Amino acid sequence: MTWAQLIFAIVTLSIKASVKVAMFIYLIICTLFRFGYYLMTPDRDDLEVEQAALPMPESSLIVPAIMMYLAYVYHPLMPKHQQHQWDNQSLKVCLISHNLTGTNCGASEPCMYETQTVSDNACYNQIASPAVSEYGVADYYEPKIAEQISSRSRGSLLNMLARNFKPIEKTTLYLAFFINVILLFHRIRITEDETPADEDVESIYISGVVLPYTSYEITGWMLAQIPLITFKREKEVARRLMFDGCWLTEDDDEERSLTNTVFWYIDRIVISSKSFPMKYWDKFVRRKTRQKFRDQIDDEILITVLGEDKSANDTAFDYRYACWLWLGVILTNGQFLYRVHYLLCSALGVLVSPFFYAFHLIDVVLSFPMLKAILQSVTHNLQQLILTIMMTLVVVYLYTVLAFNFFRKFYVQESEGEEPDRKCHNMLTCFIYHFYAGVRAGGGIGDELESPYGDDLEYWRMLYDISFFFFVIIILLAIMQGLIIDAFGELRDQQESATEKLESSCFICDIGKETFDRVPRGFEIHTSKEHNFANYLFFLQHLVNKDKTEYTGQETYVREKYDNRDWEFFPVGECFMKQYEDQLLQS
Incomplete structure (x- = not known):
């Protein structure tokens, strides 16, 4: 060329x-x-809501009728034979009456409109007319707290950060990778006058981009996760108070661990605050607790502990709830502390040294489930691991005492023209040397000392080296490794068993997959239609939000069982396919 x-x-x-x-x-x-x-x-739904809708004609009542029919027939707790009855009778009667006569269903035939509540009619009226309702149902509808908050915060900057928390987190991780790739090419230029060169300017300028992204990430995480974490903590405190009588039947001097004692006193502060519970849906926790324990505990004690002696019209700042929110929820949350550490490393990377951005790569561990499982295998048996390390320190200390009193001369390292290095003429130095060199060495402390051949303590020294190798290297270090490996295997088995359980049996009725697979796609249809777990959660949440005065007999029964944490209303061992097995197999 x-x-x-x-x-x-x-x-x-x-x-x-x-x-x-x-x-x-x-x-x-x-x-x-x-x-x-x-x-x-803005979303298209927001633009549509702003437009005024025309009054709904009478002929358009077919749409609500069909919607009501579908909602009723495909309800998760609706029996199949009743669905077929509605298919043959009720829908046909209602649609004919609306189309031909323009009136409601007759009194002689069962009509769906007579069994719907005000909130149900409001739902279907809003489908046809989102802004104007000729039925006046909006006058009786009270918006939920979540709807009020979402309507106020939609379109705001904080709402944008909360909704885009995950993309911001990924962007921050990519920037951390990019910065550390630049740091790989960082080098020091040696000059004769040893004056510092402007070699860090480019990397510091680029790495400063991470600081605002990290602050955005923390803000988005707090807006998206703190309400959920607060709800979970309030739910935990409310259930312990209402079901176990915690802080009412327990004494202050009961034996607890240090962590549990601190949280016990912090949670005791919040139950007497006027704002508790703020996120949890049951606002009558204290009233139910007082009714349950009024026969066991004096009323004055109940009023004092539950904070019912405070005036309901008090508008002062609730410092009790604020202290509990920060000390018991936010500042004790591991994810929040990790993100604060992330922001601190970003600031130090800009102000001190760009090499602080190397700590941002720890976020890789939290971004992949497999790496998180490896980290959890270390923390799963953390208490046993710490106790094993403490036992290792005790054993090494005992060997240090023996070496300091009998084998001190073997720890003197001499070099030509230099003073001898005495490793075991100070007890603290001797212990540190045993733990550093002895535990780290593959053959024990004997690999770091002079050979005992020809010395008067030759055989005692051999016994000392072999026993150190056997007890410390083989037994104690193997126990530490075994704890980590067993924890990893245990976590993996738990995950696999849970996945296998969900794939081999129904979560609701606990009937095996082989029972449903006698019909084509039987198990898939059963878990997605008959016993869909999401439908049961939706039904329980529907009971929570629904007014108790509108409950039916079945809903009252389920709500009482749910409040008492009695799960007998789940159809364990029962399903429609099992009841009508012969008819299904013949068809």
């Missing part, structure tokens, strides 16, 4: 590479603009 051909190939390659890089930058810019556009553009 001539020089002309080489130059032509280099120029061609440079042009192609420049075009590729330009297209890549163009795609990134377009993606960012699209991302910002979709973030700042």
Whole structure:
């Protein structure tokens, strides 16, 4: 190849590479603009709500009728034979009466409109007329707390950060990778006058981008996760108070661990605050607790502990709930502390040294479930692991005492022209040397000492080295490794057994898969239609939000069982397919 051909190939390659890089930058810019556009553009539902709807004609009542029919027939707790009855009778009667006569269903035929509550009618009226309702149902509807909050915060900057918390977190991780790749090419230039060179300017300028992204991540995480964590903690405190009588029947001097004692006193503060519970749905926890324990505990004690002696019209700042929220929920949450550490490392990377950004790569462990399982295998048996380390320290200390009194001369390391290095003429230095060199060495402390051959204590020294190797290296270190390996295997078995349980039997009725697979796709249809776990959760949440005065007999029964944590209302061992097994197999 001539020089002309080489130059032509280099120029061609440079042009192609420049075009590729330009297209890549163009795609990134377009993606960012699209991302910002979709973030700042309101949803289509918001635009539709602002438009005024025309009054709904009488003929359009067919749509609510069909919607009510589908909601009733495909209810998860609706028996199949009743669904067929509705299919043959009720829907036909209601639709004919609306189409031909323009009136409601007659009194002689069962009509769905007579069995619907006010909230149900409001739901279907809003489908046809979101802004104007000729039935006046909106006057009786009280919006939920979540709806009020979402209507106030929709479109705000904080809401945008909460909804895009995951993309911001991934962007921060990618920036951390990019910064550490730059740090790999960081080097120190040695000069004669040893003056510092401006070699850190570029890396510090680039790494400063992580700081705002980390603050956005913490803000989004707090807005998205803190309400859920607060709900969980309030639910835990409320159940312990209402079912176990905690803080009422327990004494202050009962034996507890240090951590449990601190949380016991912190949670005792919040049950007497006027704002508790703020996120938990049951606002009558204290009233139910007082009714349950009024025969066992004096009323004055109940009023004092539950904080019912405070005036309901008190508008002062609730410092008790604020202290509990920060000390008992936010500042004790591991994820929050990790993100604060993340932000601190970002600030130190900008102000002190860019090498602090190396700690951001720990986020890789929390981004992948498999790596989190490995980390959990270390923390699963953490107490046993700490106790084993303490036992190792005790055993090493005993060997230190023996070495300090009998084998001190073997720890003197001499070099030509230098003073002898005495490793065991100080008890503390001797203990540190045993723990550092003896535990780390593959053969024990004997690998780091002089050979005992020809010495008066030769055989005693051999026994000392072998016993140290056997007890410390073989037994204690193997126990530590075994604890970590067993914890990893236990966590993996738990995950696999849970997955196998869900794939081989129904979660609701606990009937095996082989029972349903006698019908084609029987198990899949059963878990998605008859016993769908999401439908049961929806039904329980429906009972929580529904007014108790509108409960039916079955709903009252389920709600009482749910409040008492009695799960007998789940159809364990029963299902429609088992009841009508002969008819299904014949068909």
